[in-house]
Amino acid sequence: MRWLLLKDLQILRRSPLQLTLLILYPVVIALLVGFAMTRDGEQTTVALYNAMPADSPLGFGGEEVDGDEIRDQLCDRVDCLSADSVEDATKMVESGEATAAVILPEDLGEKILSLASLNPQSPEVQVVVNGSNTVESEVTDDRIEAMLSEANLLLAKRLSEAANQYLDLILEGGEFSLFGQELEVLGLQKSEQILKRLENKVPAGTDREELQRAIRFAGLATDNLDLAGPLLTAITQPIKADKIEVGDEAPSLDTFAIGVTTIFALMFVTVLLVAGSLALEKEENAFTRLTAGLVTRLQILLAKVGLGTVVGFGVAVILLVGLGLFVGIEWGRAPLWLLAILFGAAAFSAGGAALGAAAREVRAATLAAVMICLPVALLSLVPDDAVGPAIETVISVVSAAFPFKPALDALTSGLEISGSSVWLNYLHLAVLAAAYSALARVALRRF
């Protein structure tokens, strides 16, 4: 069997294109994905044109909000580029310099101020997005929504604080500025105290009863308006999320991305290589000669699985080490993720052998490998809650019957998550390797 493996490696070495691809592929993928992952933290660029007057802060009672504060709030989750005009902002979006533009109209301040009046108007900002890219447009919508939520939250807090000040004035009394004049407000608490003092001086009768009614109202109003302050504050953020995670521990997004990249590469390299290599034995008429008393079909099969495992393992390790230059990989956990790659490579190789044995022709084997691997792998990435129960069951069965999902789970567990599930994933892959090898052996009977 070792001579068969050596022969396949010699043949591989004799194909400059194949050899170059096997070396360059993981390096290029590692560079591309690595750079993409390191740029992941960068924010969306948004062009901002502020037409509001610079020297007119918005006052809510004693609270003020100026244009810079609104801008800072808007730009908290995005990178803002200042635009000189609406046209300038629109051009930035069209040229791709900015993914969206936010225009603060001149009357925005007045409309925001009107929220604290008896005649509130609806403040609006203009948003310009580039609709030619569906995915980017969706992402931009989310970012803009987040921007506006931040700004709305700021205004709601300021309005709430202003309203609290008015409530305090009504409750406790104090000075109040109106149209440039300072006015004194008595307040409900002081009113109650004054009324109580007067109560004993008023003789019993109708006037005293009226006075007692006014005292009861003042007391009741004081007690209840005390609750209004906290209520107004709560309105600005009525629901807070307290996230509790249950079920299996999920890998981080970085680990998941590393896992998907590595297992995709492992899958394509091993399945295509083994399926093509086995079919080539038939095309070059060598299979019959080999099995004419020299080696058994099982030995040929094991040599092919060995070839795929060795080459796939090498490619995946190069890719993973390359990615490790960009993102943090725990080298201390290397035995776990190396085992995951090894078991995954063996399972994919056995699957490739089954395909090659069934196809018996290199082109057919290659085509079948791509047509089966790609959709099954993508299906394995569909979240459970994105489909109905029936489809979810189908996806679970397909994912379990193909090495992609268990290999991905094994690798992400090996990279990040502790626990016993990684050993179950190894076992799962070992079972798949044995099952696909058995299928390949059956197919080789009529090879």
Add this chain to the structure above:
Amino acid sequence: MGRLCRATSHKFLSVESQVSGPALRARGVSKAFGGRQALEGVDFEVGPGEVVALIGPNGAGKTTLLSILAGIAEPDSGEVDGNGVAWVPQQAALYRRLSVRENLLLFARLQHDAGQTNDPPGQMVDRMLELTGLGERAGDRVGTLSGGNQQRVNIAIGLMAEPAVLLLDEPSVGLDPGQRERLWDFVLGLVGTGTAVAFSTHDIQEAERYAERIVVVAEGEGIFSGTADELRQAVDTGSGDLESSFLAFLREHGH
């Protein structure tokens, strides 16, 4: 050379060798693929140092018979006795991206590991390179060789373990006359050392020129075994042309 007996039964071919016993013998071999009967009770023998040609129409069962004689295919019934049988397929069974030496070395190693020979693989390769006259092309990839040279490597692999019997399936297909002559010089050289050779062919002239005996197979049955002259005598065409006699013989037997 062997005494060649004309077959009197449609299903029985008997060939006796003047040497002690046949190098390869098959008795009552039958084989069906699905509902089609590829071979029906065929007997066959070849002795050491003999050259036997298998001729017959397409689909007659020649390749199936050779495959069963080589042990590659199992017969449904009947038995085959013979040791040291090497089979050379019709199409070169070689790795085109490997060199001549690497191809020879691979099969030498496998034959050595399989216990077919005790000779060191490197020594077997050198011997075959010398025998085939391909020593100068040893480092060339097989895919760059001419069809004739590929066939020489193909045959060399079959001969490396010095088999007692060499089975060749249409060995000269695709070769020009010069290549064909060199190929047969090579094969007949082996025959001179005692190797028994059985080959299938569609070329009647090739069968007459190189084989001492001709076996006619048609629709899975062995219907003639004898010399070329005996085949001519079996039917009277008046021309003396072996191909005409062969076709007339087939027609006479309903094929």
